[in-house]
Amino acid sequence: MTTISRLAVALERKPLWLIPLALGLLLMFAPYLGMDPSWTRQFMLIAIFTLVVSGVNLSFGYAGELSLGQVAIYAASAYTAGILSIHGHGLVVEMAAAVAVAAVLGFASGIPGARLAGWGLAMSSFFLVIMVPDVVALLGEWTGGYSGLAGIMPATVFGRMLEPNEFYMVVIATMLVWVAIVRNLVTSRHGKALQVLRQSPVLASSLGINVYRTKMTAYVLGAIPAGLAGALFAHVDLYLAPESFTFQLAIAFIAASVLGGSESVYGAFIGAFLLQVGPMQTAGFAEYALVAYGAFLIIGGVLLPGGAAGLARSIWARIRSYDPGPTDTQTSGVSVQPPAANASLDIDPIVGKSLRVSGLVRTFGGVRALDDVTITAEPGRVTGLIGGNGSGKTTMLNIVSGFYRPTSGAIELDGRPLGRTSPHKVARLGVARTFQTPLIPRNLTTLEVLSTARYARHYSSLLSAVLRLPGYRRQARKDRERGMTVLRVLGITHLADVQADSLPLGSRRVVEMARALVAEPAVLLLDEPASGLDGEEVEGLARVVRSIAELGTTVILVEHNFELICRVSDQVHVLEFGKLIASGTPEHIQDDPAVQRSYLGEDLEAAQETSSDEEPALELVEAGTAPNAWDAEKGPANA
Amino acid sequence: MLTLWFGISAGAVFALIAIGFNIVYIASGKLNFAQPEFLVLGMFVSYMVTSSLDWPVLASIPIALVIGAAIGVLEERIAIRPLRARAHGELVTTLGWSVVMAGTFMLIWGPEPLTVTGFGSDRMIDFAGGRTSINSIVIVVLAIVAAVGLHYWTRSTISGLANLATAEDAEAAQLRGINVRGLTIMAFASAGGLLGALGPIVGPKTYAIATLGALLVMPAFVSMAIGGYGSFIGVLLGALVVGVAQSFSGRYLGAQYANLSLFVILMAVLLLRPQGLFGMRAERTV
Numbered sequence: 001m002t003t004i005s006r007l008a009v010a011l012e013r014k015p016l017w018l019i020p021l022a023l024g025l026l027l028m029f030a031p032y033l034g035m036d037p038s039w040t041r042q043f044m045l046i047a048i049f050t051l052v053v054s055g056v057n058l059s060f061g062y063a064g065e066l067s068l069g070q071v072a073i074y075a076a077s078a079y080t081a082g083i084l085s086i087h088g089h090g091l092v093v094e095m096a097a098a099v100a101v102a103a104v105l106g107f108a109s110g111i112p113g114a115r116l117a118g119w120g121l122a123m124s125s126f127f128l129v130i131m132v133p134d135v136v137a138l139l140g141e142w143t144g145g146y147s148g149l150a151g152i153m154p155a156t157v158f159g160r161m162l163e164p165n166e167f168y169m170v171v172i173a174t175m176l177v178w179v180a181i182v183r184n185l186v187t188s189r190h191g192k193a194l195q196v197l198r199q200s201p202v203l204a205s206s207l208g209i210n211v212y213r214t215k216m217t218a219y220v221l222g223a224i225p226a227g228l229a230g231a232l233f234a235h236v237d238l239y240l241a242p243e244s245f246t247f248q249l250a251i252a253f254i255a256a257s258v259l260g261g262s263e264s265v266y267g268a269f270i271g272a273f274l275l276q277v278g279p280m281q282t283a284g285f286a287e288y289a290l291v292a293y294g295a296f297l298i299i300g301g302v303l304l305p306g307g308a309a310g311l312a313r314s315i316w317a318r319i320r321s322y323d324p325g326p327t328d329t330q331t332s333g334v335s336v337q338p339p340a341a342n343a344s345l346d347i348d349p350i351v352g353k354s355l356r357v358s359g360l361v362r363t364f365g366g367v368r369a370l371d372d373v374t375i376t377a378e379p380g381r382v383t384g385l386i387g388g389n390g391s392g393k394t395t396m397l398n399i400v401s402g403f404y405r406p407t408s409g410a411i412e413l414d415g416r417p418l419g420r421t422s423p424h425k426v427a428r429l430g431v432a433r434t435f436q437t438p439l440i441p442r443n444l445t446t447l448e449v450l451s452t453a454r455y456a457r458h459y460s461s462l463l464s465a466v467l468r469l470p471g472y473r474r475q476a477r478k479d480r481e482r483g484m485t486v487l488r489v490l491g492i493t494h495l496a497d498v499q500a501d502s503l504p505l506g507s508r509r510v511v512e513m514a515r516a517l518v519a520e521p522a523v524l525l526l527d528e529p530a531s532g533l534d535g536e537e538v539e540g541l542a543r544v545v546r547s548i549a550e551l552g553t554t555v556i557l558v559e560h561n562f563e564l565i566c567r568v569s570d571q572v573h574v575l576e577f578g579k580l581i582a583s584g585t586p587e588h589i590q591d592d593p594a595v596q597r598s599y600l601g602e603d604l605e606a607a608q609e610t611s612s613d614e615e616p617a618l619e620l621v622e623a624g625t626a627p628n629a630w631d632a633e634k635g636p637a638n639a
Numbered sequence: 640m641l642t643l644w645f646g647i648s649a650g651a652v653f654a655l656i657a658i659g660f661n662i663v664y665i666a667s668g669k670l671n672f673a674q675p676e677f678l679v680l681g682m683f684v685s686y687m688v689t690s691s692l693d694w695p696v697l698a699s700i701p702i703a704l705v706i707g708a709a710i711g712v713l714e715e716r717i718a719i720r721p722l723r724a725r726a727h728g729e730l731v732t733t734l735g736w737s738v739v740m741a742g743t744f745m746l747i748w749g750p751e752p753l754t755v756t757g758f759g760s761d762r763m764i765d766f767a768g769g770r771t772s773i774n775s776i777v778i779v780v781l782a783i784v785a786a787v788g789l790h791y792w793t794r795s796t797i798s799g800l801a802n803l804a805t806a807e808d809a810e811a812a813q814l815r816g817i818n819v820r821g822l823t824i825m826a827f828a829s830a831g832g833l834l835g836a837l838g839p840i841v842g843p844k845t846y847a848i849a850t851l852g853a854l855l856v857m858p859a860f861v862s863m864a865i866g867g868y869g870s871f872i873g874v875l876l877g878a879l880v881v882g883v884a885q886s887f888s889g890r891y892l893g894a895q896y897a898n899l900s901l902f903v904i905l906m907a908v909l910l911l912r913p914q915g916l917f918g919m920r921a922e923r924t925v
Binding site for chain 1 (some may be wrong): 658670717730732735737741851860861900901906909
């Protein structure tokens, strides 16, 4: 490490959140520090937009679904607050009611989005925006219809009417409090869980995270600031009309979110600031505004997936790891130290569960990917599963972990039938897994990656994360302790604070293994952990797999590597075209004539080359089963 | 009866846009939010050709086709290709593209509705118990021909099947020698060209308005959601349902209910049968 990077890392440990807080407080008291009054209205609108954009960030940036409905929620809340104000209620009541309305709408509009990835939410929420004028007109008796809602009173708090400067301070303070909440939320394990969810729902559910529930939570959370914003907006001009809540505004909010960085906390303010002070300000620019917003969306979507905040982050990451010479993480990151002799003392024994699969059949169209397979895996043992491409190995793992339903047959975990259980529930029953291509979320350190595996099983509430209650701190400390223990056992403590997704393949595999181990799994499913590793790394892997089994876990190892399977497994099952052709101890398997015919009889390389041509139909099935990059990545090395 | 016919002829316009959605979706697995803007583009081109250049209205069809196809290719190049495999990146970029197109129309032609010259067929005739224009009948026939034709094309030709394979799994298709990028470009070009060419035909019915695209995108999407992603016949039927539902709720409940009824339909479909009436459910992949 160089001086620069050491300085950067040291700086990161300091409470940097004090800087935005100080700036925010400065902004709050600006009217008393001689700020031009014309800026008061400007900054109020920026603060209000920051709230809405921060809501967009939560649902789009963190939960990963584009919602255009913030404007509709903002409108509904503004009208709710406005009508309450006319009936003589104070700001506190208005805000509470507006947030309630917002939460209900966020929940309702999120239902299709959570059920149906991609366009469902974008379109149904877009629809909400289109319907704003219609609904306002239909409820004309209360909303004033197209002519607008006049007669809103200036904001009152506990019966006292606020001075303009006092109202300004309330607006800025609301923004500060909300930004602090978001900051605490996204830096907590809840934030990491959302990041996992966004990048891979498959990974999230295999870690026991309920995808549907977590997404809904994010939508409701994303609606709350729009509610606050609406309540405040009603008192800015004391007048509301449907023209204030247009499709164009919805686009502007998304553009602001993308510009500032959707996956960021403070980016919302930057985006809102640019939105308010930029295009809207210069009169000549107004007619170009639409084209400019559109261009922002395209440029932001194509070039800057992280927006302004993402740009800053990647520059920071570069400074942090600045080093002209070869870095130690790059060269030695892969090496897996043999677990120390007393490793099993460091980590508590695990109570394994026996897994029994009987008569399992799975068909895809007309192809029988698995055909009457019966396998038992016992605690403390390594059960090996071997077979060529398309033999059904991965399909088997996917059925056990709940991603596929079996066509027929039974799966039992300590006597409890699985088969129809959803993936996150299977994970919570103690089944952990790794993937053929390691699934490591971006922008997380190794320790943070490990903490995501404890999220579901050692849950601490959102509230305790936001308020940083003792319960949350205890949980965070335990996450770190458990993570470090596992890293020590695997001999990779030096990777603790490194960006895990940028590690070389071998290290990412070990990080995945560590993540599975942190969850203290009763059953561990390893999907081709050795592919892409060199001889020495495979050695290390073999030792790790053995010691995990010795802790008591039931290990199921799926591999191409015949030699590795025979060395670490207690029981080996050989699959071919979905059928079990042999089962027994490694010695027994090596002598089996059917296995010898498929595996050992021919020159290995010739076997690899022909195997991919022989079974095109089945390969297609595997292509559907596994992301295809895997097939390309595996290459002929481990056929 | 007249209400029913109004619904059907509006539905035909939705169907044409939804067919454009479908062409792109089948070839690339993406949804082009900007698709309706190409129809609007065709209307403005027709307006320009007839009023500014004083050329015959028929000439506007090939011109709009070429311009629509060219802009489609441009969109693919700028807003789609750089995304590579990023999941749902096109949500933001095609939305941005549609806003740029609508904003450009606004800059060039202003916000007021412009009359698009018809083909001398605005003549009203008696049809189905009411009076209607020949133009409306032509649009309905075109929608049916396009949907049925594309349905058979995708199922009976090699290039059609290649398209289907790509929608199913682009990478697998690529590994099997299908030129996925070429298909994607072709799809953006043909959807853009088709809708561009239809602009001069639909224009006389709707007028050319810069904000029309934003109004059409929703019903067209609902048509696709009802009919099922990737099914041309399904999309046609979905669009007819949408048109008729809008027209009846607008007539008997009031104008404000037209969108509301559509929203109810969309929610019902998304919740009860998310793959649409004719779509296939994709198996979840790990």
